[in-house]
Amino acid sequence: MHSTAATVLAIFLVGVGIAHFVLRDYFRGLVPGWAPWSTVIVLGTGLVEIVLGVLVAWTETRAVGAWGAAALITGYLASHLDALWRVSPQHPSVLDRPVGVAARLVVNGVYIAWAVAVATTVG
Known part of the structure; x- marks a missing residue:
């Protein structure tokens, strides 16, 4: 199980990393x-x-990679907390409406927990 979680995390990180280049405008948003x-x-x-x-x-x-991922993803909280500060039910982007910001925070927390779980179960 631990190996599967690590493998999927590795694939996820590489895929999302590539997406930063391919979907640059989305991530800039x-x-x-x-x-x-x-x-x-x-x-x-x-x-x-x-x-x-x-x-x-x-x-x-x-x-090392999993702890680095946990740290990086924790850094992304700045974006999600900024969205929480600006949240508006009428915002054109669902990610900046209350439900979207809540989802962003929950998902970010899950990603951090996943990376920490991989980091602490190596062996």
Whole structure:
């Protein structure tokens, strides 16, 4: 089971990392307006996700990669908390409506827990 969770996490991280390059505009929309250089942030975090996914894929570097993923995903809370601050039921994007922001926070928490679980069950 632990190996499956790690393998799926590795695939997920690499896939989402690649998506940062392919769906750049979508991910730029998640970067808070107050953050400078949104394109650099999106491409940089995408590259980091790919590297972390590769680290998680190998047993020898799995813990480091999973802890790195947990830290990176925790950093994404800035985006979700910023959305919580600006939440509006009439917002054109469902991700910035109350239900969307709540879902973003819950899903982000699940991703963090997943990465921590992989990091702490290596062996």
